[in-house]
Amino acid sequence: MKRTIFTLVIGLMAFNTLMAQTVKEADPADVSSIDAIMKAVYDVISGDAGQKRDWERMRTLFHRDARLIPSGKNPQTGVFGARALSPDDYIKRNEPFFAKEGFYEREVARRTDIYGNIAQVFSTYESFHSMSDKKPFMRGINSFQLLNDGKRWWIMTIFWQAETPENPIPKTYLKSKK
Numbered sequence: 587m588k589r590t591i592f593t594l595v596i597g598l599m600a601f602n603t604l605m606a607q608t609v610k611e612a613d614p615a616d617v618s619s620i621d622a623i624m625k626a627v628y629d630v631i632s633g634d635a636g637q638k639r640d641w642e643r644m645r646t647l648f649h650r651d652a653r654l655i656p657s658g659k660n661p662q663t664g665v666f667g668a669r670a671l672s673p674d675d676y677i678k679r680n681e682p683f684f685a686k687e688g689f690y691e692r693e694v695a696r697r698t699d700i701y702g703n704i705a706q707v708f709s710t711y712e713s714f715h716s717m718s719d720k721k722p723f724m725r726g727i728n729s730f731q732l733l734n735d736g737k738r739w740w741i742m743t744i745f746w747q748a749e750t751p752e753n754p755i756p757k758t759y760l761k762s763k764k
Contacts, residue, residue, distance in 0.1 A: 610642045610643075610645070610646055611646065612646035612647065612738065613626075613643070613646070614738070616643070616646070616647060617646070617647065617738040617739050617740070618738065618739070619739065620698060620700075620705055620707065620732060620739060622739070623647060623732065623739045623741065624693060624696070624707065624709060624730070626643070626647055627644070627647055627730075627741065627744070628691055628692060628693055628711075630643050630644045630647070631644070631680075631689065631691060632689060632690040632691055632692075633684065633688070633689065633690070634688045634716070635684070635685070635686055635687050635688045635715075636684075636685055636686075637684070637688075639677075639681075639684060641677050644673060644677070645673055645674075647740075647741050648673045648740065648741045649733060649740040649741065649742050651742070652672070652673055652740070652741055652742055652743060653670045653671065653672065653742075653743050653744075654670075654671045654672075654673065654675075654676045654743070654744045655668050655669065655670050655671070655743060655744065655745040655746070656668065656669060656671075656746055657669075657745065657746065657747045658747065658748060659750075668745070687715060688714075688715040688716050689713065689714075689715065690713065690714040690715075690716070690717055690719075691711050691712070691713045691714075692711065692712055692714075693709050693710065693711055694710050694711065694712050694725075694760065695709075695710040695759060695760050695761055695762045696708065696709050696710070696762045696763075697758075697759065697762070697763045698763075703733060703734045703735070703736070704731070704732065704733055704734075705730075705731070705732040705734070705739075706729070706730070706731055706732075707728075707729070707730040707731075707732065708727055708728075708729055708730075708759060709727065709728045709729075709730060710725070710726075710727050710728075710755060710759045710760060711725065711726055711727070711728055711746075712724070712725050713725070713726075724748050724749070725748070725749040725755060726746055726747055726748035726749050726755070727746060727747060727749075727755065727759060728744050728745075728746040729743075729744070729745040729746065730743070730744055731743045731745075
């Protein structure tokens with residue numbers, strides 16, 4: 587029994603070491619400022635139908651404990667809820683959609699509050715199926731929580747809600763305030 591546990595512990599340590607060595611470093615241009623990391627995250631998720639996204643680049647933007655949290659109303663129950671995803675969960679969930687549909691998301695306004703090494707960014711977005719689309723098929727607000735570890739910015743969470751007819755985006759969030 588002790589030998590089995592010992593073997594398991596050594597195996598897990600070797601796996602963790604291997605995984606740590608395969609993690610790509612972030613491009614400093616992507617994480618050196620709030621503007622840079624915001625531009626990078628919108629860039630990495632956007633593309634034509636079938637266009638492979640640079641998921642390794644995306645992973646470098648997120649802290650190891652980061653979460654992406656979509657929220658919305660369940661059409662069957664009418665109950666409003668949210669679901670926390672890891673960056674890898676987000677990738678698995680959206681890869682089939684991105685294979686079939688073009689998806690471009692662009693920031694149209696931003697409100698940023700900073701205290702010490704943390705930042706809260708309300709980023710109003712518009713989503714398009716193609717770069718040539720004139721009208722977005724969806725709008726909403728991404729709430730980013732960011733951490734600066736003294737060397738770079740990390741995304742800790744992105745918590746978002748899409749606009750609905752019952753809940754339009756307030757005018758105050760359609761103009762940037764830094």
